[in-house]
Amino acid sequence: MANLGFVFALIGAAAAALFAGMGSSIGVGRAGQAAAGVVAEDGSQFSKVLILQLLPGTQGIYGLLIAFITMSQIGVLGGSADMSLAKGLAYFAACLPIAFVGLVSGMAQGNASVAAIGLVAKDPSQFGKAMIFPAMVETYAILALLVSILAIFAIPGLTI
Amino acid sequence: MSNQYIFAVARIRKKELELLNREFMEQLLAAPGEEACLQLLNEKGYGTAGQTANELFEEEERKTWQLVGELVPDVKVFDVLRLQNEYHNLKAAIKETCTAGTHPGIYLNGSIAPEQLEKILLERDFRKLPDPMQEPAARALDVLLTLRDGQMCDCIIDRAALDQIRETALASDGEILPLYGELTVAAADIKIAVRSAKTGKGADFMKQAMAQCRTLDLRRLSQAAAAGLEEVISYLKTTGYADCAEEIRKSTAALECWCDNLLIRSIRPQLRNSFGIDPLAAYILARRIESRSLRMILTGKRNGFDEEEIRGRIRETYV
Structure with missing residues (x-):
């Protein structure tokens, strides 16, 4: 029970990588299907649809970043792994924003990318506008990333 | 999703x-x-x-x-869109069998080869037909052979087609295929009512020819048809098909055109839908109407x- 704080912190890190990664993989997978459909009919659109397919992939990177920072802070990657239960729970809570927002926004951005790829299929000159629609979803993943980062860097200074 | x-x-x-x-x-x-x-x-x-x-x-x-x-993966999901061809071919094969004729070009693309269809009918081996076609095929063939009534033969096959279209459409995925089934049956019922009103066909004929659908009250439609064309138009004005009044007055061709336009307008939102079976069904229908x-x-x-x-x-x- 002495290391329960560490366990919670590690679960938080795992959740950040796990859920955000799931969101991205679903989103990139959906967009990939649409991209393949367009390229099957018009190979010249490959580069445009590839960019749109990659947009939902960022949540997975954000999740990885948070997991990495958390693991380095709690001593998984070197240093002491001792911490109080309260601190461990604090790390766990700090990881939740990117875990859940990463999951949901990854899927939502994937759907927006699918629609954007359809728009590019119809009119390749609309690529710039088409990219904005899924990119808007990114805002919320960035906000969650910001909250998770600020919280994780603030926890070591807390006396709990 | x-x-x-x-x-x-x-x-x-x-x-x-x-x-x-x-x-x-x-x-x-x-x-x-x-x-x-x-x-x-x-x-x-x-x-x-x-x-x-x-x-x-x-x-x-x-x-x-x-x-x-x-x-x-399985084209059967669009079976409902092929039923009109299947029943058209059945009708054509029954007539070819009864008249021992060979009229090239009367068959449409279908799942059963015309020669096979004619062989089934000649041998009266109806079990080789899909289940819903067996009974109407046997009945229509008998009617044509014994009574020489081509119209009744057509009526039996067309009604069977409408019933199966509606049933298959209702069991289909998405919104467009069920909508297609409903509009196809409703349009056919309206055409039957108009034709009956113009030619003085009785309630018995309409009962045999019309298929149930959700958007029309068949009892009121056939009563209106028995009373005349204006009554049919008056009844339709109380339904979602009020716009077709002008076309009914013009001609059968105009009414058919209106039915296709109604379908096209109903499927057009699928141009903006990126998911599901509906945009595919809409494309097939668009190609057909084109x-x-x-x-x-x-x-x-x-x-x-x-x-x-x-x-x-x-x-x-x-x-």
Whole structure:
């Protein structure tokens, strides 16, 4: 029970990588299907649809970043792994924003990318506008990333 | 949200660009004759040079179903869209069997080869037909052989087709296929009512010919048809089909055109849908209705019809 704080912190890190990664993989997978459909009919659109397919992939990177920072802070990657239960729970809570927002926004951005790829299929000159629609979803993943980062860097200074 | 048809819908988005628009239809109308129309269609990628109009339509329909076969794991999900062809072929085969005739070009693309269909009917081995076709085929063949009543034969097969279209459509995925079933049956019922009102057909005929649908009250429709054309129009004005009054007064062709336009307007929102089976179903229907317009133009040009007369029969385009 002495290391329960560490366990919670590690679960938080795992959740950040796990859920955000799931969101991205679903989103990139959906967009990939649409991209393949367009390229099957018009190979010249490959580069445009590839960019749109990659947009939902960022949540997975954000999740990885948070997991990495958390693991380095709690001593998984070197240093002491001792911490109080309260601190461990604090790390766990700090990881939740990117875990859940990463999951949901990854899927939502994937759907927006699918629609954007359809728009590019119809009119390749609309690529710039088409990219904005899924990119808007990114805002919320960035906000969650910001909250998770600020919280994780603030926890070591807390006396709990 | 279904992941199943994302690839297929993306391919269809590109394919929709190849559909004919109103401007191209106007170009065809302005062409001097059938040959010029066929040439314009060839240049647009429809058919190949030297083909007759029928060959072109057959090839285009084959291309549509080949594409659909590549897009979905099991093309059976679109069975409802092929039922009209299947029942048309059954009707044609019954008539060929009874008259011992061979009329090339009367069959459409279907799942059962015409020779096989004729063999089944000659041997009266109805079990080889799909279940819903067995009883109506046997009944229609008997009616034609014993009573020599071609109209009753048609009525039996058409009713069976409508019943199966509705049943299959209701069991289909998405919104478009059930909508197609409903509109097909409702349009057929309206046409039967109009024809009955014009020719003085009785309630018995209408009861046999009309199929149940959600958007029409068949009892009221057949009562109205028995009372006359204006009564039919009055009843339809109380339903979702109020717009067709003018077309009913014009002609049967105008009514058929209105029915196709209603379907096109109903499926057009699928141009903006990126998910599910509906955009695929809408594309198949759009191709079918486009073919009808092209047939009108080519037949009109072949027979020297006036441009305005042909224009009046052209359906709205999907794109």
